[in-house]
Amino acid sequence: MPAIDLANPTKFLALVSRVLPWLIAATVIFFAIGLYGAANAPDDYQQGATVKIMYLHVPSAWLGMFGWGVMCAAAVGTLVWRHPLADVAGKSAAPIGAAFTFVCLVTGSLWGRPTWGTYWVWDARLTSELVLLLLYFGVLALYWTAEDPGRGARAAAILALVGAVNLPIIKFSVDWWNTLHQGESIFRIGGSTIDPSILTPLIVMAAAFTLLFVTLQLAAMRNEILRRRVRAMRLMQAQQFAEATS
Amino acid sequence: MSLGPHADFIIAAYALALFVVAALTAWVTLDYAAQRRILGDLEERGVTRRSGRESQ
Numbered sequence: 001m002p003a004i005d006l007a008n009p010t011k012f013l014a015l016v017s018r019v020l021p022w023l024i025a026a027t028v029i030f031f032a033i034g035l036y037g038a039a040n041a042p043d044d045y046q047q048g049a050t051v052k053i054m055y056l057h058v059p060s061a062w063l064g065m066f067g068w069g070v071m072c073a074a075a076v077g078t079l080v081w082r083h084p085l086a087d088v089a090g091k092s093a094a095p096i097g098a099a100f101t102f103v104c105l106v107t108g109s110l111w112g113r114p115t116w117g118t119y120w121v122w123d124a125r126l127t128s129e130l131v132l133l134l135l136y137f138g139v140l141a142l143y144w145t146a147e148d149p150g151r152g153a154r155a156a157a158i159l160a161l162v163g164a165v166n167l168p169i170i171k172f173s174v175d176w177w178n179t180l181h182q183g184e185s186i187f188r189i190g191g192s193t194i195d196p197s198i199l200t201p202l203i204v205m206a207a208a209f210t211l212l213f214v215t216l217q218l219a220a221m222r223n224e225i226l227r228r229r230v231r232a233m234r235l236m237q238a239q240q241f242a243e244a245t246s
Numbered sequence: 247m248s249l250g251p252h253a254d255f256i257i258a259a260y261a262l263a264l265f266v267v268a269a270l271t272a273w274v275t276l277d278y279a280a281q282r283r284i285l286g287d288l289e290e291r292g293v294t295r296r297s298g299r300e301s302q
Contacts, residue, residue, distance in 0.1 A: 039247050049250040053259045060263070096270060103266050107259040114252040212267065219274040226281035229295060230288065237293045 007085055009225045016222045023215040030208035037201030044198070053111040055202055058186070059209035060104035064132060065167055066213065067097020071139065072164050075157035084228070085221075087153040090160065091143050092220035096213060098136035105129055116180055124173035125181035128166055135163040149231075 034055070044051035070093040077086025108126070109119045120126065139156045146152020169176075174183045185193045192199055249256050 043250070048252065049248065049256060050252050052249070052256050056259055056263045095273075099266050099270055103263050106262050110255045110259045110262075114255050216270055216274055219278065223274060223277045223281055226278070226285060230281060230284050232295050233285070233288045233293045236295065237288065237291075240293075 016218050027211040034205035034208045041198050041201045050114050055205045057107040059206040060100045063213050064101030064104050067093050071160040075160040078157040088221050088224045094139045096216050101133045121180050123179040124177040125179050128170045128173050
């Protein structure tokens with residue numbers, strides 16, 4: 001199937017029906033391997049067993065930002081080409097990205113209490129991550145409350161592009177400012193500072209979470225396409241009723 | 247596997263993540279069932295999309 005055909009909602013739905021079972025299976029397998037690895041990974045020499053929270057916290061943080069990246073790509077499709085499938089992708093990514101950002105903030109807080117001695121501190125990394133969650137709420141409000149879905153989608157797309165400024169701030173906040181949050185320890189020049197016995201389960205868990213995100217995103221897009229069909233059919237029904245009674 | 251003196255924090259983190267993932271999964275699953283049911287009802291009443299009629 002040529003890639004351009006995926007822009008057709010009916011063909012997209014057919015593709016989703018085919019790939020979803022495989023994605024679900026792959027997600028379950030990766031989570032099983034990742035959780036087994038996380039359970040058997042050694043404790044950190046300083047943080048002890050609390051390092052196990054990292055296997056949830058770090059992938060959630062990545063996917064919170066990844067979700068916003070998906071919304072930015074979709075925003076370009078909405079604003080430049082006005083393609084309905086781009087709008088569907090943006091609207092579907094927002095609640096999923098918000099959920100992962102929420103998991104990142106709460107698990108980070110639960111990790112911070114035993115290691116830092118506090119649940120929360122207004123440092124640059126934590127604050128910029130909270131701003132990301134608030135931006136997600138703003139996008140969701142625009143999608144869910146706009147009377148005209150098209151206008152809501154365009155407003156949400158603009159907010160997604162403006163909010164993208166926050167992504168490099170989150171990423172580099174630990175380099176630009178003096179933060180309680182630790183510096184970059186995975187993707188850095190000179191290689192990761194994490195021992196392979198802890199890093200390997202983290203990579204597997206990140207793959208599992210990414211597969212989960214893609215699975216949920218495709219399922220949510222399928223639902224949104226069906227919701228728009230329902231809306232179109234109801235409008236058609238109202239039009240038929242009006243014609244019959246006039 | 248020993249979770250040490252901070253087991254409560256670790257268990258709480260995993261429980262929260264499990265709850266959020268379960269909630270997202272339930273949301274997409276129930277929403278899909280609801281949209282399919284509404285579409286089925288509309289089709290039973292003879293309502294079709296314009297593109298659906300054209301393809302018939």
